[in-house]
Amino acid sequence: MPLFPLSAVLFPGGRMQLQIFEQRYLDLVRDSMKSGEPFGLVWIRQGSEVAQRGQASTALGDWGCSARIVDWDQLPNGLLGITIEGEERFDLHATQVRENDLVVGEVTLRPDPGPAPMDAQWQSMVDVLQSLEAHPHVQKLALSPDFCDAWSVGWTLAQLLPLEEHLKYQMLGYDQVELLMSELDRTLNEISGEG
Known part of the structure; x- marks a missing residue:
């Protein structure tokens, strides 16, 4: 799978806007739009998003x-802007670099966990998510979380x-929705000063 290493993390159902300027990623976007095939977004543990001659290669997450491109536009600065949406999680086993410096990975898609019922104790997270949806930046992303599915609520949040x-x-690596929701709950308590 062609990879787009980034210093940000994408979740299934999540959306992100990117500016594309490196030729290897212009090629990746063109190929993905032409074929309709997704590409992989993988977190950079250490290193830089922009290729620099003579620099050590980036260390990628496991x-x-x-990601699939859901919208694109020419930005005022002349760069290509794309909006991507997360689809399936994968495990990355090995990478290689093509002649055009594009990183490709040997990946295994993780099984879709399927919808998980929302527990009453997680209602506060639905409330936070609904309040975030009123923000103009979030509205621009046109997200559509399923408020009855704990995975959807957790990943979107x-x-x-x-x-x-x-x-x-x-x-992103958690395979148990309880782990995801308890970590988010703890984090929200810290943010609100209750932790």
């Missing part, structure tokens, strides 16, 4: 999320909250 990326990366 898992990521496949994790995508939108101003958390450190290493925490988001950890949350």
Whole structure:
């Protein structure tokens, strides 16, 4: 799978706007739009998003999320702007670099966990998510979380909250919805000063 290493984490159902300027990523976007195939977004643990001659290669996370382009536009600064949406989580086993410097990975898609019922104790997270939806930046993303599915609520909230990326990366890796929701609950309590 072609990979887009980024210093940010994407979740299934989450959306993100990117500016594309490196030729390898212009090629990746063109190929993805032409084929309709997703590409992988993977978190950079260490290193830089922009390729620099003579610099050590970036250290990538062990898992990521496949992404599909849902919108694109020419930005006022002349760069290509795209909006991507997260689809499926994957585990990254190995990478190689093509001649055009594009990183491709050997990945295994994780099984879709399927919807998880919302527990009454998680209602506060639905409230926070609904209040975030009123924000103009969030409205622009046109998200459509399923408020009856704990995975959807948790992943959307994790995508939108101003958390450190290493925490988001950890949350993306959780395979139990209870772990995700309890971590988000703890984090929200810290943010509100209750933790």
